[in-house]
Amino acid sequence: MAAAAPGGSAAGLxxxxxLLPLLPARAAALxxxxxxxxxxxxxxxxxGGLWSxxxxxxxxxxxxxxxxxxxxxxxQTGPVIDMPVPASFNxxxxxxxxxxxxxxxxxxxxxxxxxxxxxDSPSTRVVLRFGSAHYYSIVWVNGVQVVEHEGGxxxxxxxxxxxxxxxxxxxxxxxxxxNNTLTPHTLPPxxxxxxxxxxxxxxxxxxxxxxxxxFNYAGIHRPVVLYTTPPAYIDDITVTTASSEHVAxxxxxxxxxxxxxxxxxxxxRDQEGKVVATGDxxxxxxxxxxxxxxxxxxxxxxxxxxxxxxxKMQAQVDGxxxxxxxxxxxxxxxxxxxxxxxxxxxxxxxxxxxxKHEDADIRGKGLDWALIMKDFNLLRWxxxxxxxxxxxxxxxxxxxxxxxxxxxxIDECPGVGIKLPESFGNKSLQHHLAVMEELIRRDKNxxxxxxxxxxxxxxxxxxxxxxxxxxxIAHTKALDPSRPVTFVTDANxxxxxxxxxxxxxxxxxYFSWYHDPGHLEVIPLQLTAQFENxxxxxxxxxxxxxxxxxxxxxxxxxxxxxxxxxxxKAMLKEYHSVFDKKRKEYMIGELIWNFADFMTNQGTTRxxxxxxxxxxxxxxxxxAAFVLRERYWKIANESSCLPPVITSRSLFL
Numbered sequence: 001m002a003a004a005a006p007g008g009s010a011a012g013l014x015x016x017x018x019l020l021p022l023l024p025a026r027a028a029a030l031x032x033x034x035x036x037x038x039x040x041x042x043x044x045x046x047x048g049g050l051w052s053x054x055x056x057x058x059x060x061x062x063x064x065x066x067x068x069x070x071x072x073x074x075x076q077t078g079p080v081i082d083m084p085v086p087a088s089f090n091x092x093x094x095x096x097x098x099x100x101x102x103x104x105x106x107x108x109x110x111x112x113x114x115x116x117x118x119x120d121s122p123s124t125r126v127v128l129r130f131g132s133a134h135y136y137s138i139v140w141v142n143g144v145q146v147v148e149h150e151g152g153x154x155x156x157x158x159x160x161x162x163x164x165x166x167x168x169x170x171x172x173x174x175x176x177x178x179n180n181t182l183t184p185h186t187l188p189p190x191x192x193x194x195x196x197x198x199x200x201x202x203x204x205x206x207x208x209x210x211x212x213x214x215f216n217y218a219g220i221h222r223p224v225v226l227y228t229t230p231p232a233y234i235d236d237i238t239v240t241t242a243s244s245e246h247v248a249x250x251x252x253x254x255x256x257x258x259x260x261x262x263x264x265x266x267x268x269r270d271q272e273g274k275v276v277a278t279g280d281x282x283x284x285x286x287x288x289x290x291x292x293x294x295x296x297x298x299x300x301x302x303x304x305x306x307x308x309x310x311x312k313m314q315a316q317v318d319g320x321x322x323x324x325x326x327x328x329x330x331x332x333x334x335x336x337x338x339x340x341x342x343x344x345x346x347x348x349x350x351x352x353x354x355x356k357h358e359d360a361d362i363r364g365k366g367l368d369w370a371l372i373m374k375d376f377n378l379l380r381w382x383x384x385x386x387x388x389x390x391x392x393x394x395x396x397x398x399x400x401x402x403x404x405x406x407x408x409x410i411d412e413c414p415g416v417g418i419k420l421p422e423s424f425g426n427k428s429l430q431h432h433l434a435v436m437e438e439l440i441r442r443d444k445n446x447x448x449x450x451x452x453x454x455x456x457x458x459x460x461x462x463x464x465x466x467x468x469x470x471x472x473i474a475h476t477k478a479l480d481p482s483r484p485v486t487f488v489t490d491a492n493x494x495x496x497x498x499x500x501x502x503x504x505x506x507x508x509x510y511f512s513w514y515h516d517p518g519h520l521e522v523i524p525l526q527l528t529a530q531f532e533n534x535x536x537x538x539x540x541x542x543x544x545x546x547x548x549x550x551x552x553x554x555x556x557x558x559x560x561x562x563x564x565x566x567x568x569k570a571m572l573k574e575y576h577s578v579f580d581k582k583r584k585e586y587m588i589g590e591l592i593w594n595f596a597d598f599m600t601n602q603g604t605t606r607x608x609x610x611x612x613x614x615x616x617x618x619x620x621x622x623x624a625a626f627v628l629r630e631r632y633w634k635i636a637n638e639s640s641c642l643p644p645v646i647t648s649r650s651l652f653l
Contacts, residue, residue: 041230050085135180154442190211268330297405306330308329375619386407451485531587
């Protein structure tokens with residue numbers, strides 16, 4: 001990715017990043033981040049559609065700040081174009097400079113607010129929320145800065161009540177500046193490299209280097225929403241569950257902001273609307289008799305069973321009695337890990353699933369409901385019961401469907417490409433801890449999320465990785481003791497400094513592809529040695545978290561040659577023969593790389609992206625998809641009648 005920028009320095013400092021403000025130190029506790037929902041006390045207004053857009057093409061990418069574009073309508077600052085939200089901006093136009101643009105881009109939307117939002121007494125609380133924007137965002141409303149946020153893939157919001165209620169009229173102008181530059185201390189990391197040879201490159205030419213194999217799409221990727229609450233409101237809800245044979249316990253904790261004088265009542269309803277348990281107060285336990293447990297897809301005839309927890313708050317504010325209502329889906333399930341098994345509700349669970357990407361033609365990483373539903377239909381057709389959110393948190397809308405359909409999730413943070421020693425320093429570590437806090441805050445109540453992944457293929461053989469991952473994993477466990485924690489490794493088993501701290505070993509390997517390319521005959525020996533070495537060393541269950549081969553759709557070769565559909569099929573079958581032996585011992589899962597082809601940076605080994613998908617980027621099956629479908633349905637049929645192993649409470653500790 002390349003562009004022109006001013007004043008390249010010998011030290012390689014990026015002027016784009018000199019504009020990034022420093023975020024304050026992490027607060028002791030984050031406020032809640034409950035998904036916006038329409039309730040009797042709350043309203044939503046979605047802001048999707050066309051926004052005004054302008055890339056800052058000035059030499060230093062700083063004209064927008066120098067000229068204060070946020071102080072006036074963006075169209076008055078210079079040429080703007082229409083840009084869809086949510087979507088990545090890279091593939092929308094025919095402008096190649098925008099495809100590879102690095103730096104600040106500006107979005108703007110003018111919105112009419114309902115008058116009742118501005119006239120209620122006591123005043124209605126108005127909140128502006130972004131599902132995600134990549135990578136660093138600063139937001140103004142009517143020219144007033146309301147929030148800034150570092151990191152893509154996770155939501156952020158701002159209470160804008162004082163801004164909009166103090167402005168004349170109901171017009172609300174929202175301005176967003178987004179910067180996609182990556183540094184050694186961002187997550188994922190990257191670096192800016194200036195090309196100083198003037199005989200080969202234009203003046204001030206630079207590239208954004210990344211150490212991960214997917215395209216660094218940028219923009220406002222997920223929905224933007226305005227929503228309201230009363231001035232005293234339910235800020236956060238935390239739910240954990242435990243169960244025995246005939247009784248389940250739903251532990252809850254509710255936080256309220258805006259009043260110290262309030263009452264709380266809770267009702268848990270089943271899918272028929274029947275109240276099965278009630279409670280009151282900010283924390284407690286609900287007892288559910290003969291519960292319907294949350295089961296994974298293909299593990300039960302009624303997978304993904306969700307109760308509805310209705311929380312009602314009544315509070316006194318300025319002499320007025322206010323009510324807030326929030327409804328949270330709740331799945332009752334337990335997770336437990338032994339030295340050889342992964343148990344859900346006391347039964348052995350085997351991950352037969354995929355790795356994915358949020359990636360598609362034109363919209364890039366932008367949320368698209370048609371694509372989401374196609375992917376879930378393909379997952380269920382395939383017989384996949386799980387996926388990892390490689391290599392970043394996926395949209396809340398996707399996670400909602402995992403909860404509802406019973407698709408099990410390994411929830412991964414954006415810790416991909418952590419390769420350089422400087423990315424293991426204290427600055428990177430503090431940001432990594434903050435990202436885990438944001439991820440757990442968002443997804444802590446999801447039954448589909450059974451394990452956190454704190455990184456993918458870091459340079460965990462480096463000495464600083466030991467302290468780094470010990471700290472990140474301990475912090476993650478402190479935030480959420482109810483789930484196991486892992487990271488995904490491709491390091492040598494004897495050199496991995498982070499593996500001692502994980503609960504499950506997740507290992508990536510590409511025998512006969514990146515190693516001994518073209519030699520399928522080495523897979524049985526090398527893969528068997530991989531499993532035996534890891535298990536002998538750590539005595540922990542193992543997931544083959546990535547394996548696969550590129551195949552160009554329609555390219556055929558017999559005998560199988562690399563990049564043909566036949567070679568992809570043959571590689572899978574060689575891996576599967578070893579999997580079938582090891583899953584009788586301590587192997588607890590297999591996740592193919594990848595569900596679908598996806599875009600990457602240009603390179604001599606990438607022809608319009610990574611072709612390791614079993615589906616094309618347009619979601620059409622390759623031959624390998626049918627191999628995997630036959631296998632996954634066979635595994636599902638074999639394991640569907642396993643007897644319970646644990647009948648008492650089995651929350652992971």
